[in-house]
Amino acid sequence: MPAVQETIDQVRSIDVDQYKYGFETEVEMEKSPRGLSEDVIRFISAKKGEPEWMLQWRLDAYKRWLTMKEPAWARVSYDKVDYNDIYYYAAPKKNQAPKSLDEVDPEILKTYEKLGIPLREQEILAGVEPERRVAVDAVFDSVSVATTFKEELSKAGVIFMPISEAIREYPDLVRQYMGSVVPVTDNFFATLNSAVFTDGSFVYIPPGVRCPMELSTYFRINEKNTGQFERTLIIADKGSYVSYLEGCTAPKRDENQLHAAVVELVALDDAEIKYSTVQNWYPGDAEGRGGIYNFVTKRGDCRGKNSVITWTQVETGSAITWKYPSCILRGDGSRGEFYSIAVSNGMQQVDSGTKMIHLGKNTTSRIISKGIAAGKSENTYRGLVSAHRKATGARNFTNCDSLLIGNQCGAHTVPYIESKNATAVFEHEATTSKISEDQMFYCQQRGLSEEEATALIVNGFVKDVLQQLPMEFAVEAQKLISISLEGSVG
Amino acid sequence: MADVTLMKTPAETALAQAFESAKTLLPGNVESRSQAFELFTQRGLPHRRVEEFKYTDLRAVLRDIAPFASAPSADEAKAALQAAQALAGVEALQVPFVNGHFVRNAVDLGALPEGVEIVPLAEALASGHDWLARLSPVKWASENPVYQLNTSFMADGVMIRIAGTVDTPIHLRFVTAAASAVATATRILVLVEEGASVTLLETHESTDGANHQPNDVVEIIAGDRTNVQHVRVNAEGDKALALSTLALKVGGEALFNSINVVAGSATSRHQVFAVLAGENTNLRVNGATMLKGSQHGDSTLVVEHAAPYCESRELFKTVIDNEATGVFQGKIIVPHHAQKTDGRMMSAALLLEEGGSMNNKPELEIFADDVQCAHGATCGQLDEDLLFYLMARGLPKKEAESLLVQAFLGEAVEFVENEGAREALIGTVEGWLKARA
16 A cells, blocks of 8 residues: 555654654734733724724624633643733734735745645646646635636536625625624634635535636645634535535644634535645644644535534644534535544644534434544543434444554543434444554564554554545545654654 | 532531431431531532432432331331231241331340341440441442431441351331321441351332322341342332432452342332452343332343452333333443452343433443453343244233343343242233233
8 A cells, every 4th residue: 555655664763752844934923912902902903904803803703702711622722822912913024915816925825835725826727637626715824825727617617715804895694604603602712703714715616617626725824922813714515515614723832822723614505615724733742842832713504405524633733732623414405514633742732523413304423533542542432413302313333443653642632422312313322442462463574664564554443534525635634644653653 | 710619409408407306316426427428418419410320310319308207116017017928928937117217026136047236226226236346348338328318317228147058038128008198218237257148138018199208228248258239129109209228348269149120119219339349249230120000110220340350231221101101220340459350231221112211321441451341231121032922922022021021121020039029020021011901
């Protein structure tokens, strides 16, 4: 298997505790005053040239946020975040709405090049087959710096742009859907995001359109002492289809940085949204210094009948992950899927899972979660499957497996399974184990070293999920997993 | 943000008043009771925002506190025991409690089977018996508000010591016979000495129509190489709010089997807190719960594998008819040093009719890497194909359903070793199904 060999080579070539994307880019930045207040929110809103209703929306969220308490139920422990010690807005100075890529700060372009994110359409068109093209929206700290393939997408009627632009250009669409899946008052971090979100992507797929290429956003936190608060809104109108990819990285720093995003998906009748994430924020060093706090609210609403939302995530980064991509299965016959690989090493803490809320008739959901804990990390799966009174014929299958590597880590599962309908059928299974000695013996007997054998078995363990990822992501994800586990064997 | 002190609910105020007036009248050390009550007061009655009580909101269910029952007269006790039914045919040493008080004259404490020693708790508390030091062996229980209430109010019970092989089962028989609602708090401590074996039967019955509030705690400390078979039946009256706790501490190379069968109560919550403290121990905790009407049945379980090489199996079956609600919360905890643990937990629920609900929360908390732990949870209705198969062979629908339900619950019951008790439990299941048809 070439992919596995590749993984092993990758593992070998990298030293322990090395985060590949830990470099910093020197760009002149413009920042809001430090801390959070109504003035800062007005500042952000003004920077974005937002209409009055948007500002009001933010201020209402801020007022509500002041009355809320940070949730403490997750199985993670961290030093309190001082919300008044963060810059809520940081943008590259030259970014006065660049007309073309040539106007974007070359330092930033270099950054994305280093990260392997293609922003220049030409190169892609020349190099890769047409069906593998990916449109990218690159977000650098608080602003979107470039969105590619805009023109080609608009020919198909697809709207793909930074959300700040969408608020100005398509206020009606944004107003109709924003906050309809994740209400402003949903939770502490979502409310904070509603008050201070700076950028993110907006996608609208018109009825009956199959989005001609993969859409992708690449998030990069660069500036010190900043938080990233992006907001993504994807609307798939009747009978449409879209596949969306999200990737993230950040420089290596001793301080903890906050990332509190909100992602809302809306699928109308017969529409399908596939949302894939490869999350690789800086996880902190071996002693647990630094790293990103990743507090994210992601939720999809299968609003129309027979709609489908699929979440696929590979979580390898962040010091702390607090993330539960969910599906509200409202439309009859709608389907929700969640495929997750969460790898934790070092001092990382992961508390992640999903919610499948069955409201409509004959709704189905499937959850496949694979947690791998190594080093001194804590890896928790927390999920909810519920069927409401009217969810006749609802069906769920859940499988969450955990793998422990070393005896200093912890793996936990906390599923909630609530059924209020007799015709709903829920099945849940979970296992925790270590890599079986038989399997190790089998591989080693055939000449693989301990590390190679581990990599092989781990890749087999997560195969179910990797298969769900789009091609180019699957390869990257596979590499990431082996990097994350580096140093955990022996 | 400032911490908000919540107003006490009327029930909490009533409990505080009841404790103030009862604490000096109850036997034994006031200090330890006050400590337990203080711990309870700090958090108050648990409600749905308290994780462990998410699905059983005691603050909502427990609105009026029934007066604590006083000891019955000899005639009252006799009449009550004659009426008691559950596991009545099983040959055993009867240790009866009426209205939460040990019926002293029903047992000849001087002529117990060999290896059995029984000390009435009220007397032991009053005189400061040595064994009292061994109460509360499990911290998971001590932190629990229901347990804390029992510690605050416990009025009577027994302490039993088992040495050697005891062939006669011991039947702890709890009957609440008062016509109007009463609350009871009984405590049983069973010390099973190294190498001993015993079968413990426990039945709980009360009069229909009264909102009785029994809260009983059974604590068992089983030493190395012991074999304990424990069978518990909840056949409480139709209005009862039954809270119960089983706290176990089991030594090495031991065998421990426990089953709780629920057929009664308006609301019941049975909590099991088990600590496997020695290596190579084998624990089985089963549950068979039958709910109908608007009943609410909660089975909560914490199993801590505190030593390596232990095996635990938990199997909970819940049948839900009408608009009843079933709850299962289970947690297996494996600390760093408990390598080679093998733990398996399964909860299966059958919803027979539209309107019922089931809440499952099977948790794993694992810190050791060389372990095998699994949990499963299912929830659904009877298999159409199986029903069709039976009906095609001439069985009426209800009968076919009964047969399938019986088989479903039978899986949990079949592990009961004592034949008489097993037959009686199957009889309980059949009785429940007959009442349904």
